[in-house]
Amino acid sequence: MAMTKFPDGASPSRPINVRAIARRTLELERDAVDALIQRLDEAFERACTLILACQGRVVVTGMGKSGHIGGKIAATLASTGTPAFFVHPGEASHGDLGMITPGDVVLALSNSGETAEVTALLPLLKRMGIPLISMTGRPGSTLARHAEAHLDAGVEREACPLDLAPTSSTTAALALGDALAVALLESRGFTAEDFALSHPGGSLGKRLLLTVADLMHTGDRLPVVATGSPLRDALLEITRQGLGFTCVVADDGTLAGVYTDGDLRRTLDRHQDFSTLSVDDVMTSPGRRIRPDTLAAEAVKLMEDSRITALAVVDDQQRPVGALHMHDLLAAGVI
Incomplete structure (x- = not known):
């Protein structure tokens, strides 16, 4: 003993x-x-x-x-x-x-x-x-x-x-x-939602109360290029906004697809000459997207399941209205 x-x-x-x-x-x-x-x-x-x-x-x-x-x-x-x-x-x-x-x-x-x-x-x-x-x-x-x-x-x-x-x-x-x-x-x-209302500063409250709209980048912070744009323009937009992707928008304003850092790596593997490429040739279509009223916790799950780090946020007409990055979710304490 x-x-x-x-x-x-x-x-x-x-x-x-x-x-x-x-x-x-x-x-x-x-x-x-x-x-x-x-x-x-x-x-x-x-x-x-x-x-x-x-x-x-x-x-x-x-x-x-x-x-x-x-x-x-x-x-x-x-x-x-x-x-x-x-x-x-x-x-x-x-x-x-x-x-x-x-x-x-x-x-x-x-x-x-x-x-x-x-x-x-x-x-x-x-x-x-x-x-x-x-x-x-x-x-x-x-x-x-x-x-x-x-x-x-x-x-x-x-x-x-x-x-x-x-x-x-x-x-x-x-x-x-x-x-x-x-x-x-x-x-x-x-309910858990009731609990979250009295704990808005806690991690549970953030998971249950925050929506994509609370965290997404909008306006001038939304990376966008038009369909038919040279690939160079898409790369410049990704670099300028720093979110790791850009939305590619059709003439009617709807989201045609996205071009991401991952797409860039695949482009490097498959193409020698970028000068003749448009973003339409190499973008991911239709691309992962999410609604602004979706809970931020659901965005986390979608990103994790799809193994991506960013999402385009679209309205009812499938027009991009925001962009959400995994870093935004981390900073808000959702993850």
Whole structure:
């Protein structure tokens, strides 16, 4: 059994096995979460019903470590379709109670159920007619008895060997909060697109919200040559725009094809004299194309499947209106 060695002056009074301690900690916290499953009852359903009927927000509160867990629960609720925010109970008694309005629901966390700063809010919540959901480790506590729904997050013991530091209890409360958020998410029919709307800066939001129109090059940045143009003109346009290809447009304004860096390599292999070639002779027709209202994520898939790095963007009449390069997708965080 490997024992941890400590630097001089930092050694404990006896050798310890830190991996064994970590394993014991995780097992105790796992057991605490497992025990929650057996205690899910009608109170959990009442809590969900109260929140689903809420016309305002879920106001989460708690002191100390319970407050830290409460802040995370509030953030999870808010990002999964249940408007929520955290209020510090100490600050609530000194003005922040004004954040709580009729139509809200309060979710209060306290392992003991007797935290003074939290129980001090009870008379005011009752006076305002605001439903209270409590999450405690003691079903007979003050907070539990005054709640419309009590969620039992009690644990047999903390993972802390002194049975003092909140460890198993905070893990259980966090897991129970996640269970509540996910139950509400599914009850609301919350979708990945809904999630993206509240995470526009995240990678998921970018994949689900950005369209080709948001990223494509337009106007003077759109590489275009007419059919019948000398190949030299197409090469100059590719170089000028720096997107690795140019659209080739017919007399009626529709996309006849594209000429790409890959086409240039094939031209070099097959032709000795470029002077007599027109772009029509060597272009790819009809060429890969995409609509501007297509999700950027679909553009990524089309590029990857076709093994290309750029796309012409066309309107309903197949007229080029933009150009999209893989670099644009990378810069936007879609990939």
